Amino acid sequence: MDAKTLCLAVLSQGDASGYEIRKAVESGPFGHIQDIGYSSIYPALSRLHDDDLVSVTEYAQEGRPDKKVYKLTAEGRMSLLGALQEPTESDKTRSDFLFRMLFADILPPSVVEQMIDNRLQEIEATLARINARSNAGFENTGDAFLNGFAATVQRAMADYIEENRYQLVGSSLVPQRAVAE
Amino acid sequence: MDAKTLCLAVLSQGDASGYEIRKAVESGPFGHIQDIGYSSIYPALSRLHDDDLVSVTEYAQEGRPDKKVYKLTAEGRMSLLGALQEPTESDKTRSDFLFRMLFADILPPSVVEQMIDNRLQEIEATLARINARSNAGFENTGDAFLNGFAATVQRAMADYIEENRYQLVGSSLVPQRAVAE
DNA sequence: TACAATATATATCATTTTGTAATATAGGTC
DNA sequence: GACCTATATTACAAAATGATATATATTGTA
Known part of the structure; x- marks a missing residue:
């Protein structure tokens, strides 16, 4: 799965910031089969926002950058459902x-x-x-x-x-x- | 493993062209745990050549591009042996x-x-x-x-x-x- | 208590990898 | 004859990765 789909997948289980998406992937079920870093997540979220698949709300914070919480739009939800039914690539192991x-x-x-x-x-x-x-x-x-x-x-x-x-x-x-x- | 190391690894078992490296990875033991395309192999071979880790011999062919057969240099062999003893990344499965x-x-x-x-x-x-x-x-x-x-x-x-x-x-x-x- | 490490939060840049197409021909299949 | 597969490399855009920068609060350790 590409970074965009993975972000959509995580957001389908609840709104989150880029930082929270990372944590969710790391420690949640996706972690068994996926890996993602911030340098993939943030550009992916930007592109998803450009395409109106997610919406953003910014929260001002002290001592840290503003937290941007992303939320799936109806379009985003449809897009995820579509992606899930596209042909699967074969499994890969790197060791x-x-x-x-x-x-x-x-x-x-x-x-x-x-x-x-x-x-x-x-x-x-x-x-x-x-x-x-x-x-x-x-x-x-x-x-x-x-x-x-x-x-x-x-x-x-x-x-x-x-x-x-x-x-x-x-x-x-x-x-x-x-x-x- | 990165593309360069994978190329060195295949070449350690015998001289080969980029095309042959691809086939070797696909159908040989590396195929279980690695995946590589031409667009990774050819740039990797160029860089290996720049660093004198491999040498090249070109064979003129009709109807196809010249075949460039790469061969590990002594330096390349050392480099592979070194890479094999560097710390391993943890295994990853994508599904x-x-x-x-x-x-x-x-x-x-x-x-x-x-x-x-x-x-x-x-x-x-x-x-x-x-x-x-x-x-x-x-x-x-x-x-x-x-x-x-x-x-x-x-x-x-x-x-x-x-x-x-x-x-x-x-x-x-x-x-x-x-x-x- | 001082110091270090970890958690929070995003951005950016260079390097690598990936996917796709272009090019050219021989040989086998339907 | 049309189409697919094999041979062989190159080039380019798009995506992913690793590393670094920034700034502070909290938690853990010596």
């Missing part, structure tokens, strides 16, 4: 960790070990966050579905890594030349 | 499908059904490709590890979706008011 594992053969074993341990810790941290969200209750069915999905996938990843890590580290412990000789 | 599922409540049930079926088909297609690669044999341990990883995760996704799809479609079939009454 720096797996990328490095492709080079396990040529990396120092201790480095590989460390990377694996770090990744497993990250997964456990993610699982903890998922469980916390699950205890806090869900906004709708999709939210519950996605949380369960994320938990299942993270667990599968951790299990696979734990069961197969010896392949990687074993291979880097024994230099290939030694095997050939 | 248009899951994004839409968050709005299952407000989408027509038939549309949701269709999206789920499409997604399951895509996963099966991906699994078929993974199995084909597994039968073709692996280049190194990392490759085998990643293939198994991808298979495990895709299978976990499909199973979860099949077991929980009724939640989503049920929710959009039965208006919430009807449940409350």
